[in-house]
Amino acid sequence: MHTVSMSRFDRPYLDDPPERLQLDVENVSLSFGGVRAISDVSYSCYPGEILAIIGPNGAGKTSMLNCICGLYRPQRGRIMYGRHNLVTTPPHHLPKIGIARTFQNIELFSHMTVLDNLMLGRHVHMRKNILQSVLYWGRAEQEEIRHRQFVEHVIDLLEIQAIRKKQVGALAYGLQKRVELGRALAMNPGLILLDEPMAGMNIEEKEDMARFILDINEEWGITVILIEHDMSVVMDISDRVVVLDFGLKIAEGTPDEVRQNPEVIQAYLGEEEPA
Amino acid sequence: MTVSQNGVFHQTYSSDQQLRPTSWQRYRIVLVFILIIVFPLLVGNRELRIANTVIIAAIGAIGLNILVGYTGQISLGQGAFLAVGAYSTGLLMHQGLPWWLAILVAAVITALFGIVFGIPSLRLKGLYLAVATLAAQQIVGWIVRAWDPIDGKTDGLARELAIPNTNVVLGNRLNTSEITFYVVAMIVLIVVTMLATNLFRTHIGRAFIAIRDQDIAAEVMGVDVFRFKLLSFATSSFIVGLAGGLIAVHSTIISFERFTIEVSIEYLAMIIIGGLGSVAGSIYGAAFIKILPEILREIGTIMTEQGWLDAAEFDLILPYIREAAFGLAIILTLIIEPEGIVKVWRDVKSYFRLWPFSY
Numbered sequence: 176m177h178t179v180s181m182s183r184f185d186r187p188y189l190d191d192p193p194e195r196l197q198l199d200v201e202n203v204s205l206s207f208g209g210v211r212a213i214s215d216v217s218y219s220c221y222p223g224e225i226l227a228i229i230g231p232n233g234a235g236k237t238s239m240l241n242c243i244c245g246l247y248r249p250q251r252g253r254i255m256y257g258r259h260n261l262v263t264t265p266p267h268h269l270p271k272i273g274i275a276r277t278f279q280n281i282e283l284f285s286h287m288t289v290l291d292n293l294m295l296g297r298h299v300h301m302r303k304n305i306l307q308s309v310l311y312w313g314r315a316e317q318e319e320i321r322h323r324q325f326v327e328h329v330i331d332l333l334e335i336q337a338i339r340k341k342q343v344g345a346l347a348y349g350l351q352k353r354v355e356l357g358r359a360l361a362m363n364p365g366l367i368l369l370d371e372p373m374a375g376m377n378i379e380e381k382e383d384m385a386r387f388i389l390d391i392n393e394e395w396g397i398t399v400i401l402i403e404h405d406m407s408v409v410m411d412i413s414d415r416v417v418v419l420d421f422g423l424k425i426a427e428g429t430p431d432e433v434r435q436n437p438e439v440i441q442a443y444l445g446e447e448e449p450a
Numbered sequence: 451m452t453v454s455q456n457g458v459f460h461q462t463y464s465s466d467q468q469l470r471p472t473s474w475q476r477y478r479i480v481l482v483f484i485l486i487i488v489f490p491l492l493v494g495n496r497e498l499r500i501a502n503t504v505i506i507a508a509i510g511a512i513g514l515n516i517l518v519g520y521t522g523q524i525s526l527g528q529g530a531f532l533a534v535g536a537y538s539t540g541l542l543m544h545q546g547l548p549w550w551l552a553i554l555v556a557a558v559i560t561a562l563f564g565i566v567f568g569i570p571s572l573r574l575k576g577l578y579l580a581v582a583t584l585a586a587q588q589i590v591g592w593i594v595r596a597w598d599p600i601d602g603k604t605d606g607l608a609r610e611l612a613i614p615n616t617n618v619v620l621g622n623r624l625n626t627s628e629i630t631f632y633v634v635a636m637i638v639l640i641v642v643t644m645l646a647t648n649l650f651r652t653h654i655g656r657a658f659i660a661i662r663d664q665d666i667a668a669e670v671m672g673v674d675v676f677r678f679k680l681l682s683f684a685t686s687s688f689i690v691g692l693a694g695g696l697i698a699v700h701s702t703i704i705s706f707e708r709f710t711i712e713v714s715i716e717y718l719a720m721i722i723i724g725g726l727g728s729v730a731g732s733i734y735g736a737a738f739i740k741i742l743p744e745i746l747r748e749i750g751t752i753m754t755e756q757g758w759l760d761a762a763e764f765d766l767i768l769p770y771i772r773e774a775a776f777g778l779a780i781i782l783t784l785i786i787e788p789e790g791i792v793k794v795w796r797d798v799k800s801y802f803r804l805w806p807f808s809y
Contacts, residue, residue, distance in 0.1 A: 287659055305654055308648065
């Protein structure tokens with residue numbers, strides 16, 4: 176394992192580099208009882224890009240992410256990640272095929288340290304069984320140390336060295352968001368889903384987070400799907416944008432195309448009353 | 451806030467991941483081992499018997515803490531799990547198994563039993579799961595009262611199962627020679643403590659804690675939540691089964707009165723007072739709960755000797771005082787230090803590390 180000579184930006188490969196596959200959302204519909212959260216939405220996310228999903232509150236953005244990572248099962252449509260149909264994949268298999276996510280309201284393990292949270296990201300890559308675990312002998316210890324090395328690279332990238340032994344629950348909000356990104360990165364994903372990574376942050380924290388997102392996309396080559404409300408961030412960092420409104424896809428394209436789209440303007444600004 | 455010792459600089463991850471990185475911590479554990487060895491030489495048979503009940507309770511509490519404190523699955527079935535361990539040990543000894551093998555097999559049986567009663571945890575959380583585990587308590591109680599595999603009678607004779615006289619180590623019976631039992635049980639406790647501590651240094655232990663803190667996030671992080679809940683039930687019940695087995699070989703006869711719902715609650719009190727999600731806390735809590743009644747009895751004896759209290763009257767009210775004392779202890783823990791005795795001890799250590807400064 177290469178350690179000292181690596182730059183902060185070099186992606187560590189402990190296991191095989193994850194495949195970067197194309198994500199195809201095909202005619203997905205999701206309803207809760209009579210409420211249609213998503214109606215017949217299709218789009219693709221190409222390997223290596225940053226795709227932003229935007230839309231007003233209640234547009235179905237988070238539901239969309241929950242469908243991709245298997246927490247919700249859409250009633251109609253397919254979500255293909257390469258050859259994997261995500262609609263039928265149980266959530267805990269997603270890390271194995273290289274998909275990681277963060278949550279809108281931080282869902283860290285608040286009683287664990289930063290380090291343990293990140294180490295949990297390595298969970299699917301660890302092999303030892305319960306007997307080896309309780310003995311913590313030879314191979315089991317080596318496995319922990321090997322994965323610790325991987326996690327330390329994530330810590331370096333996100334500049335959270337100083338807090339690695341701190342309990343997550345005691346950290347400031349902005350740092351927690353960063354740790355959550357770190358936990359997703361520790362899974363060594365090919366595609367990462369970020370649900371409002373900058374919500375509730377101040378300008379500096381937002382700039383840091385934007386920098387980290389660009390780093391993991393450009394240096395580590397991870398495909399990013401991003402939900403975000405801050406339009407300046409979205410327009411600056413994303414390659415393409417998908418706009419949802421009331422569960423319908425109303426636009427898709429580059430930030431500039433979307434900005435000009437009359438339907439998007441209407442959804443965000445409302446229509447002027449005809450005089 | 452917990453303070454760690456200053457001036458410790460780790461150069462490798464393996465030294466950083468040590469449980470006791472500093473030499474002071476190692477001296478302290480050596481001191482504990484010396485105390486463990488010297489203790490039976492210093493005290494009488496009665497104190498040794500109390501120590502033995504503490505050891506059994508500590509093993510059981512570590513088991514329960516893995517399930518409740520670490521994985522967050524509330525269980526009211528501790529008494530039943532202990533009973534399965536104890537009765538299985540007794541019955542297997544009747545089949546001619548040596549006592550130690552009987553205990554190990556009984557622990558495996560208890561683990562399987564735990565898995566079965568862990569299945570509701572797929573759908574149920576919190577209080578609802580607690581009620582489901584209460585079913586374990588009732589079912590085991592009913593089986594023990596209704597079924598007697600020894601003589602085939604169904605009149606509830608199995609409530610009192612005599613332990614065969616094969617529980618012998620080096621010519622000493624475990625239920626009569628307290629010192630022999632002390633050695634055996636202490637070895638089990640030390641092994642269980644080490645294994646449980648190691649478990650939470652690895653990904654399996656982390657997965658348990660993750661399920662407790664955020665089960666949906668854990669699932670998305672690749673933890674097969676249901677499988678790991680069952681694994682937690684199995685691990686926990688295995689250890690509780692060991693405790694049950696030790697109860698069996700420590701007794702002449704075992705009866706179901708020792709495995710009732712009150713026992714389940716007593717064990718919950720141990721881990722709450724000692725510290726949820728802490729192996730050391732389980733031991734402190736077990737010691738507290740088992741020694742408290744002895745202290746009460748001691749106070750009562752002094753009071754009757756002084757003539758302030760009638761001896762017969764005291765024996766009558768002692769059980770009630772005991773329950774009240776448990777309740778008071780839990781309430782005081784929740785008000786003063788919800789993280790339990792283990793947190794108090796940590797604060798004491800931090801205080802002396804910082805002394806003479808306050809922070």
